[in-house]
Structure formats: structure tokens, C-alpha cells
Amino acid sequence: MKLLFAAAEIFPYAKTGGLSDVAQALPATLVKQIDILSVMPLYDFIDREKFVLTAMNESFQITLGEDIYEVSLFEGMNQGVRTLFVYEATLCHCIAPYGNKNGDYLSNDIRFGIFSKTLVILSQMFNIDVLHLNDWHTALAALWAKELLPELHVIFTIHNLAFQGLFLRDSLERLGLEEHYFTPEGIEFWGDMSCMKAGIAYSDAVTTVSPTYSKEILLPEFGCGLEGFLQVHSHKLHGILNGIDTVLFDPLTDPALPKKYGAGKLANKKNNKIMFYKEYGLKDADKPLIVFIGRFTEQKGLDIIIQALPKLLTMKCNIAILGEGDEAMAEALKSASKNHDNFLIRFGYDESLSHRMYSAADFLLMPSRFEPCGLNQLISLRYGTLPIVNDVGGLHDSVQDIDDRARSICGQGIVLDKLSSNTIVRSVKRALQFFADTKRFSKITKANMHCDVSFEESVKSYLKLYRKNV
Ligand code: ADP
Numbered sequence: 001m002k003l004l005f006a007a008a009e010i011f012p013y014a015k016t017g018g019l020s021d022v023a024q025a026l027p028a029t030l031v032k033q034i035d036i037l038s039v040m041p042l043y044d045f046i047d048r049e050k051f052v053l054t055a056m057n058e059s060f061q062i063t064l065g066e067d068i069y070e071v072s073l074f075e076g077m078n079q080g081v082r083t084l085f086v087y088e089a090t091l092c093h094c095i096a097p098y099g100n101k102n103g104d105y106l107s108n109d110i111r112f113g114i115f116s117k118t119l120v121i122l123s124q125m126f127n128i129d130v131l132h133l134n135d136w137h138t139a140l141a142a143l144w145a146k147e148l149l150p151e152l153h154v155i156f157t158i159h160n161l162a163f164q165g166l167f168l169r170d171s172l173e174r175l176g177l178e179e180h181y182f183t184p185e186g187i188e189f190w191g192d193m194s195c196m197k198a199g200i201a202y203s204d205a206v207t208t209v210s211p212t213y214s215k216e217i218l219l220p221e222f223g224c225g226l227e228g229f230l231q232v233h234s235h236k237l238h239g240i241l242n243g244i245d246t247v248l249f250d251p252l253t254d255p256a257l258p259k260k261y262g263a264g265k266l267a268n269k270k271n272n273k274i275m276f277y278k279e280y281g282l283k284d285a286d287k288p289l290i291v292f293i294g295r296f297t298e299q300k301g302l303d304i305i306i307q308a309l310p311k312l313l314t315m316k317c318n319i320a321i322l323g324e325g326d327e328a329m330a331e332a333l334k335s336a337s338k339n340h341d342n343f344l345i346r347f348g349y350d351e352s353l354s355h356r357m358y359s360a361a362d363f364l365l366m367p368s369r370f371e372p373c374g375l376n377q378l379i380s381l382r383y384g385t386l387p388i389v390n391d392v393g394g395l396h397d398s399v400q401d402i403d404d405r406a407r408s409i410c411g412q413g414i415v416l417d418k419l420s421s422n423t424i425v426r427s428v429k430r431a432l433q434f435f436a437d438t439k440r441f442s443k444i445t446k447a448n449m450h451c452d453v454s455f456e457e458s459v460k461s462y463l464k465l466y467r468k469n470v
Contacts, residue, residue, distance in 0.1 A: 001035065001129045002126065002128050002130070003034055003037070003128065003129070003131075003132060004037050004038075004039060004128040004130070004131050005134075006039045006040070006133055006138045006141070010078065013078075014040070014043055014097055015351070016097060018159065018373070019135060021245070023040070024078060024079065024081075026243075026458075026462070027081045028078075028079045028245060028455075029454065029455035030462065030463075031080050033459070034466070037082050037083070037084055037126060039084040042087040043094055043097060044093055045094070045095055045096070046085075052077075053074045053075065054075060059071060059072040062117045062118060062121065064110065064117065065176035069090065072087045073085065073087070079245075086115060086118050088118070108165070109174065110171075112138070117144055119141040120144045120145050120152075123152050124149060128152065130155065131145060131152055131154045132155045133199060134159060135157070135158065135160070136164055136194075136199065139165065140198050142198055142199050142201075142203040153204050153466070155203060155205050155206075156200065157206075157208065157209065158199070158208040158209070158372070159209055159372055161372070162299065163196075164189070164226070166193070167195075168193070169192065171193050181198075184229075185201070197226070197229060200226070200229065203236075205236045205238065205465050206233060206236055206238070207238045207239070207240050208372060209240065209241065210393050210394030210397045210398075211239035212239065212392070213373065213394060214237055215239070240462060242373040242394065243455035243458055244379055245455075249355075249379050251382065251449075256351070256352040258272055258275050259271045263445075263446040263449040263450060266384060266446070269383075269384055272356065273289060273361075276356060276357070277360075283318075284318075288317045288363060288432060289361045290317055290361065290364075291322070291360075291364055291365070292320075292321045292366070293358070293364070294366075295323060296323050296324060296326045296329040297326060300367075300368050301366075301369055304367055304424060305365060306333065308422075308424040308425050308428075309336050310336075311421075313343055315432060317428070319343050319344070320344040320357060320361070321344070321345045322353060322354055322357055324347055324348055330347060358380060358385055361383075364386070364388065367389065367416060367419055368392060368393070371392050373394030374393065374395050377394075377399055377411065377413070380448075381398075381410075384445045385445075386412075386431065388413060388416070388428065388431055389413055389415055390416045390419050395415075399412065400415065401413070413448075414431050
């Protein structure tokens with residue numbers, strides 16, 4: 001069996017969020033068991049020399065509507081996984097995968113149409129048996145595969161239903177898609193064209209990244225308007241929990257950390273915290289550090305953290321936030337940081353700093369409104385940092401409350417009973433009391449570090465799907 005695994009971003013070449021981590025870590029685990037090729041676009045911002053990418057002697061044309069596009073191929077190795085890179089000027093001429101500070105690129109329909117159609121051509125060229133698509137950027141490939149390569153087994157993974165790839169109706173013509181697809185059963189969504197619907201409708205199996213999220217998206221609260229459509233396709237919907245790459249995310253070897261540590265050597269975690277405090281002017285390393293790392297969006301509950309901040313900042317703790325996104329949230333954080341020396345805010349995307357923060361912190365605050373899986377809490381478990389989470393999606397499947405005796409999830413943390421600024425304040429109070437109980441805190445932290453947060457277990461479920469025996 002030969003698998004083609006396709007994503008718009010793969011670590012370390014391009015990363016805007018968890019999709020990139022997963023598109024690296026899952027193939028790196030699968031490659032031990034099956035013949036796999038990964039594929040992503042060769043965006044202009046990717047450094048072809050640093051990553052040792054070589055041109056292949058393959059180029060071809062693809063047609064979308066009336067237009068013809070010239071595609072060429074490159075290749076490289078990513079942690080043992082042969083990775084193909086698709087170059088086409090419209091797709092790749094960009095400074096970030098999906099947009100710039102003014103918003104998403106207007107040509108994203110064509111850009112990812114080119115990528116998606118190319119995936120079907122590559123499937124034929126490389127004798128692929130299973131095409132694994134990820135998120136809307138690849139979803140039209142499911143539709144074209146049904147037309148052009150009906151024998152190809154197609155799996156589509158939804159990493160976040162909130163991003164659907166919606167475009168105006170005229171995109172249909174520009175992409176050369178026939179009108180008969182534009183129905184509620186097909187890719188029409190309230191008068192627009194939905195790439196996400198193509199992935200769901202025309203794939204042989206649909207997965208999402210945690211068992212709980214796979215049930216939640218069948219409900220109006222989490223279904224983003226697609227709950228009815230997903231119910232129709234629920235017979236082929238599976239929830240498989242994400243993992244992380246436990247080689248890249250390993251505090252014993254992580255090159256970003258000044259001091260390496262493991263569950264048996266936690267003193268160095270404290271040393272990392274002392275150095276972090278010194279570098280960023282935070283005081284009193286005995287005070288617990290709570291971090292938030294992520295996109296500034298309502299999804300991540302940052303607006304509710306902002307409401308809770310005045311109270312949180314009066315408590316005996318330091319708070320550090322790293323991320324970017326919504327301007328109003330960034331402004332609110334900036335003004336909160338002016339009057340408090342126990343609050344650090346860093347704007348932007350910084351992989352190395354994020355690793356140092358996971359390692360320095362005692363707690364990760366992650367009160368997401370919805371969370372398909374979430375990787376931050378998995379990274380935190382591995383780095384001995386206790387997650388404080390809302391009880392949704394993948395957070396429900398990977399973290400149980402320290403006082404919950406009824407469940408048997410490996411990861412332990414503080415779980416909010418519902419989401420509000422008051423419950424965040426209450427949970428942080430609980431966390432600080434728990435921190436003061438040094439013996440129990442250290443026992444649970446160490447147990448968390450031993451949890452299996454890798455992809456090893458989930459790969460078994462993917463292999464079953466690839467082999468069609470579910
Ligand atoms: P998302 O919904 O954004 O994909 P996930 O929890 O699935 O969230 O994955 C987020 C990934 O991106 C994690 O590896 C996290 O550490 C990383 N990350 C998020 N924001 C930043 C940032 N500002 N700087 C560095 N890494 C970040």
C-alpha cells in the first residue's frame with residue numbers, strides 16, 4: 001500500500017498552527033509501517049537551500065476552467081519521510097500560506113485548486129493507493145479523484161471545521177467545476193462554494209482529530225452550520241486523537257532549552273524558569289508561572305482570559321502570553337501589561353520562545369471555546385507543565401481533572417466546569433493552591449511527563465482506515 005499525505009503546511013517548512021505539527025508527526029510515525037510520501041506547496045518563503053530541496057525532472061500542466069498552470073516538483077527528506085513540493089507561481093508566490101495582514105489572499109480558491117488538482121495527478125504518477133487529505137486546502141482533490149481516479153481510496157481529515165474554504169459562486173467556473181456540484185448535497189453552502197463540503201462529501205472516510213470533537217461537530221453549537229451535512233455523512237466519520245512528535249518535543253534533548261530535563265531531573269525545569277524570569281524581567285522564581293501560547297482568537301478563549309486578567313494579576317503568580325491575531329485583543333493585553341510587573345506579553349510567532357515557555361511554566365492556560373484536538377496541552381504534559389483547560393473536544397480526551405477519579409485519561413490538569421471569566425479565576429486559584437502542595441504537584445507533574453502523547457496509538461486507527469477495514 002502506498003500513501004500520499006497532503007497538507008498546506010508541514011513543519012519545519014511552513015507552520016501557522018497545529019496542522020503543520022501533525023502533518024510532520026503523523027507521517028514520521030507512519031513511515032515506520034507503510035510506504036508514504038508527503039506533499040505540500042513550495043511557497044516562495046521556504047528556504048530551498050537550508051532545507052536541501054532538489055528539483056525533480058517532472059513538470060506538467062494542469063487546467064482549471066479556461067486557464068492552464070505550469071507545475072514543477074521538488075523533493076526533500078523530513079525526518080525519514082520523502083516529501084514532495086509542488087511549485088506553481090500563483091500558489092507559491094506569497095509571504096505566508098494563506099494571507100497577509102490585510103486578510104486571506106483573494107486567489108486562495110485558485111491557489112488551493114491548483115494544489116488539490118495536482119494531488120490527483122501525483123496520485124496517478126506515483127501509483128498511490130490511498131490519498132490522505134488534510135483540511136479545506138486539499139479538499140477539492142476528493143471531488144476530482146472521484147471524477148478522474150475513482151479507484152483511489154481517499155481519506156479527509158478535518159483539523160478545524162471553523163475554516164471551511166468558502167468562496168463566491170463564480171469560483172466554480174474559475175475552477176472548472178460543473179454546475180451539478182452546486183447543490184446542498186454537494187459543495188453549495190448558503191449560496192457560496194465550500195471546499196470543506198467537497199472533502200466531506202466525496203471522500204471515502206472522514207476523520208477529525210479527537211473522538212469528542214467528532215461527536216460535537218454533529219451539534220449546532222460546534223457544527224459551524226455543517227452539522228446537518230455531517231450527520232448525513234456520519235457513517236464514515238471517525239475521531240482519532242492527535243499526538244505530537246515526541247522526538248522534537250522532548251525536554252531531555254530540545255535544543256531550544258538552556259537546561260535539559262526529564263521527569264527524574266526536574267531541578268533543571270526550575271533552572272529554565274529562573275533564566276526565563278531573568279531574561280524577561282519577571283520576579284520571584286518561587287511564584288508559579290502561567291502561560292498562554294496561541295492564536296489571539298475567540299476560539300482559544302483569549303477574550304475571556306482578558307476579562308479575567310484584572311483579578312488574575314492580583315494573585316501570587318506571573319503570567320506570560322505569546323501569540324498574535326486579533327488586534328483588539330492585542331491592544332487589551334498591551335494596556336493590561338502596562339500596570340503590572342507580573343505580566344509578560346510577547347507578540348508574534350516564535351517557535352524557540354514557545355519551547356522555552358513550555359519548559360519554564362508551571363501551568364498552561366487553555367480555556368478554548370472549542371478545540372478539535374489542541375496540541376499545546378499535549379506539549380505541556382510532556383514538559384511537566386500542568387494544563388488548565390476547558391472541557392471540550394480534544395482537551396476532554398487528553399486531560400482529566402486532578403480530582404476526577406472516575407475517568408482513566410493519562411494526562412491530568414485543572415478542568416473548568418464551564419467557561420466564564422469567573423471559572424477561569426476560580427480554576428487559577430485552585431491551581432495555585434495545588435502548586436503549594438509541592439509533593440502532590442510534583443507527583444502529578446511527573447506522571448504527566450510519562451504519558452504517551454505520541455502518534456503511536458492513533459496510527460493503528462489510521463492504518464485500519466487506509467486498509468478499509470473499519
Ligand atoms: P491551532 O488551533 O492554532 O492549530 P494547536 O493547539 O492545534 O492550535 O497547535 C498550535 C501549535 O502552534 C503548537 O505547536 C503551539 O505551540 C504553536 N504555536 C501557537 N502559537 C504560537 C506562537 N505565537 N509562537 C510559537 N508557537 C506557537
